[in-house]
Amino acid sequence: MSIAGRVHRVGDHVDTDVILPGRYLTLRDQAALGMRCFEGLDPGFAARIAPGDILAAGRNFGCGSSREHAVLALRGAGIAAVVAESAARIFFRNAINLALPVIVAPEAARALAAGEAAEIDIAVGVIRQGGREWRFPPFQGEVAAIIAAGGLAARVRATLASGAAPGG
Numbered sequence: 001m002s003i004a005g006r007v008h009r010v011g012d013h014v015d016t017d018v019i020l021p022g023r024y025l026t027l028r029d030q031a032a033l034g035m036r037c038f039e040g041l042d043p044g045f046a047a048r049i050a051p052g053d054i055l056a057a058g059r060n061f062g063c064g065s066s067r068e069h070a071v072l073a074l075r076g077a078g079i080a081a082v083v084a085e086s087a088a089r090i091f092f093r094n095a096i097n098l099a100l101p102v103i104v105a106p107e108a109a110r111a112l113a114a115g116e117a118a119e120i121d122i123a124v125g126v127i128r129q130g131g132r133e134w135r136f137p138p139f140q141g142e143v144a145a146i147i148a149a150g151g152l153a154a155r156v157r158a159t160l161a162s163g164a165a166p167g168g
Contacts, residue, residue, distance in 0.1 A: 001122040001148065003080045003101070005053035007129070009114040010041070014057060015064030016091065020073040033069060034076025049078040054120065056112040057084040061102075062091025071098045081120050083127060085109045096143055097152040103127070108134035122147070 024036045038045040055074065061084040062070060071094045074082070082095070085106040095102040101122055108127045111134070112118055118129035125138035139147055142155075149155035 003052060003054065003120040003122065004117065005050060005080060007054050007056050007112045007114050007116055007118050008045070008049065008079075009056045009112070010038070010058065010061070012058035012085075013060045013063060014041070016062060016067055016070035017064055019062070019070035020067075024073075025067065025069055027069075030072050030076035032076070033073040034078065037073040037077040037079075046077045051078040052080045053078055054112070054118050055079050055082045056109050056114070057082055057087075058109065059085045061085075061087045062095070063088040066090045066094070068094045068098060071095045071100050075100055081122075083109045083112060083120070096146055099147050099149070099151040099154075101139070101147055103136050105134055105136040108136070 018041050019038060020033060020036060021040055024033060027033050027036070035046050061082065070091065075098065079100070081101045081103060083103045083105055086104055087102050092102050103120065105127060111132065112129055116129055118127060120127050123138055125136045127134045127136065138144070146152050146155045149158055
């Protein structure tokens with residue numbers, strides 16, 4: 001799986017309330033959530049995103065509450081992957097469950113230039129931008145299968161439809 005888009009940048013300790021303010025938790029439509037993504041931090045964020053764009057983040061990205069809405073807002077805005085110095089564990093798991101790759105690659109997260117095109121090869125574990133390259137451990141096993149299937153629910157449906165035992 002390859003992702004290519006422009007890079008957008010946020011800093012350290014960006015919590016789920018910053019990604020999507022709590023007042024929008026009643027929204028269910030992913031596109032509507034995307035229009036509100038980073039509204040308090042950067043009101044023009046959603047308007048600048050094109051489908052397939054990449055978010056470069058600092059340390060502890062996605063800290064805060066365990067709500068899935070933050071991941072849905074990023075996806076709804078058009079973000080196809082997050083490259084972070086580090087990510088909150090519950091956010092990371094929610095992102096995997098909703099098929100948003102969160103790649104922990106500190107050097108790449110610090111070096112990616114905002115506004116410039118970049119490419120991520122999820123299967124190989126490489127990020128490229130402007131002649132530079134950073135490697136990360138590719139997703140493996142069930143995590144890779146969940147992302148490839150389009151999320152945990154899709155993975156479980158496909159597994160059950162095939163007659164195989166979940167996780168096997």
